[in-house]
Amino acid sequence: MILLLPILVYFFICLHILMSQGRSPMAVISARTALLEGGWAHDVRVEIDASGKIVSVLSDQNPEGHKTGILLPAPANVHSHAFQRAMAGLTERKGPDPSDSFWTWRQLMFRFLDRLTPDHVEGIAAFVQMEMLEAGYAANVEFHYLHHQPGGSAYDKLSEMSDRIVAAAAHTGIGLTLLPVHYEYGGCDGRPLGQGQIRFGNDFERFAKLHDQARQTMQYLPSDSRLGVAPHSLRAVAARDLKSASDLAGDGPLHMHLSEQQAEVDEVLAFHGARPISFFLDQCDAGPQWCLIHCIQMNSAESDQLARSGAVAGICPVTEASLGDGIFGATAWLGAGGALAIGSDSNIRISLTEELRALEYSQRLRDHSRASLATHDRSTGRRLFEAVNKGGAQASGRNSACISEGRLADLVAIDDGHVDLAGRTGDALLDSYIFAGDDSLVTDVWSAGRHMVRQGQHIAHDAIVSRYRSIMHELGDAL
Numbered sequence: 001m002i003l004l005l006p007i008l009v010y011f012f013i014c015l016h017i018l019m020s021q022g023r024s025p026m027a028v029i030s031a032r033t034a035l036l037e038g039g040w041a042h043d044v045r046v047e048i049d050a051s052g053k054i055v056s057v058l059s060d061q062n063p064e065g066h067k068t069g070i071l072l073p074a075p076a077n078v079h080s081h082a083f084q085r086a087m088a089g090l091t092e093r094k095g096p097d098p099s100d101s102f103w104t105w106r107q108l109m110f111r112f113l114d115r116l117t118p119d120h121v122e123g124i125a126a127f128v129q130m131e132m133l134e135a136g137y138a139a140n141v142e143f144h145y146l147h148h149q150p151g152g153s154a155y156d157k158l159s160e161m162s163d164r165i166v167a168a169a170a171h172t173g174i175g176l177t178l179l180p181v182h183y184e185y186g187g188c189d190g191r192p193l194g195q196g197q198i199r200f201g202n203d204f205e206r207f208a209k210l211h212d213q214a215r216q217t218m219q220y221l222p223s224d225s226r227l228g229v230a231p232h233s234l235r236a237v238a239a240r241d242l243k244s245a246s247d248l249a250g251d252g253p254l255h256m257h258l259s260e261q262q263a264e265v266d267e268v269l270a271f272h273g274a275r276p277i278s279f280f281l282d283q284c285d286a287g288p289q290w291c292l293i294h295c296i297q298m299n300s301a302e303s304d305q306l307a308r309s310g311a312v313a314g315i316c317p318v319t320e321a322s323l324g325d326g327i328f329g330a331t332a333w334l335g336a337g338g339a340l341a342i343g344s345d346s347n348i349r350i351s352l353t354e355e356l357r358a359l360e361y362s363q364r365l366r367d368h369s370r371a372s373l374a375t376h377d378r379s380t381g382r383r384l385f386e387a388v389n390k391g392g393a394q395a396s397g398r399n400s401a402c403i404s405e406g407r408l409a410d411l412v413a414i415d416d417g418h419v420d421l422a423g424r425t426g427d428a429l430l431d432s433y434i435f436a437g438d439d440s441l442v443t444d445v446w447s448a449g450r451h452m453v454r455q456g457q458h459i460a461h462d463a464i465v466s467r468y469r470s471i472m473h474e475l476g477d478a479l
Contacts, residue, residue, distance in 0.1 A: 028065025052448030069416030079343025110196020138410035139175035152198030228253035307338030319345035381430035
């Protein structure tokens with residue numbers, strides 16, 4: 001455990017590194033091709049001020065400053081449990097239960113997390129954030145519920161574990177939206193938390209204190225960072241506390257797991273007499289501040305109603321496939337005007353292109369169709385990419401979403417000399433990047449103007465990887 005003074009010193013050191021290596025007082029990027037708010041443009045000059053905002057966007061300009069090939073808005077990764085990255089690859093064998101499922105995976109996860117210290121969590125989070133940046137994400141929304149010591153006792157500082165996520169962001173330069181998670185019960189009936197969950201648990205009064213401490217720590221990050229609230233799920237919080245969570249969040253984002261597994265639907269229906277989506281909408285003034293994660297088990301009426309509320313659906317296709325959750329109804333959701341964002345959840349694989357491919361391909365497999373999410377004026381890749389940028393900005397509370405004056409400079413540059421893009425123009429560039437290429441096409445990433453990825457690699461890549469490697473050796477055979 002680290003005390004407050006060392007944490008502040010560490011933040012100032014990391015922020016000094018960010019300001020000296022990641023961003024100059026005024027920056028200029030020149031791109032041969034860029035996807036702007038109004039569409040594709042050529043020879044684009046983007047000027048960024050010292051606060052990380054775009055102050056001018058001009059096309060048909062002579063190149064100057066940092067020169068790139070294809071410049072795109074960089075989305076936010078709207079759902080991450082950072083510590084689970086260290087489990088990747090360790091749960092791919094059958095357990096003693098022949099009907100291995102999300103629920104048996106969950107028991108393995110509980111066993112794993114009991115080995116994790118604050119130092120482990122910080123190092124793993126930094127590695128995850130680095131991988132996100134190198135994959136083309138500019139921001140990380142961390143749904144953070146690992147609060148206490150093994151055995152459930154609080155650390156001397158309630159927000160110790162949240163502070164470690166903040167410390168990781170100070171090191172990596174990613175745009176952080178931190179969502180401390182309220183998690184109180186083991187089920188809808190209010191039963192106590194089980195052995196594997198006790199590191200998560202707080203009543204609402206103690207959770208509010210933890211949240212306030214996290215807010216104080218967040219002030220040492222750059223001004224684009226955001227703090228929100230995440231009631232974990234309808235199983236883990238009392239319905240009365242959904243309003244309290246909204247009050248605590250203020251104007252910050254509100255996220256919650258909702259309708260992920262059929263067993264969850266059955267439990268909510270049995271206890272509350274309504275399916276999860278309907279019960280949530282009855283209890284909450286749902287709107288653009290909310291991001292509901294997964295929403296797999298929705299019928300068409302629920303999907304339409306939730307889409308009309310303005311809430312974002314936070315979809316995590318790779319994790320949802322890994323855990324056997326099911327397929328999100330993206331065609332109907334987008335058809336109803338629903339807002340969509342993407343996340344890496346369990347972090348078993350951190351890949352922006354792979355998440356987008358998996359989302360589109362799942363619709364094709366279900367419906368025996370092709371180009372499921374394309375429209376008459378937008379290709380599949382273009383529609384997906386613009387949707388997750390817009391929805392991701394909303395869900396993370398960031399003024400980003402597109403390359404336009406006044407927006408945060410959350411930007412990703414793609415190698416236009418890559419063979420997969422040869423001869424491509426317009427929307428075909430995005431389609432080829434997403435469906436033929438992969439994240440190795442990423443050359444540069446800026447988060448609120450901080451130039452954190454250069455030539456495809458994070459500026460602190462080697463140090464972050466070395467620390468993560470040491471942690472993995474320490475954890476050894478934790479499963």
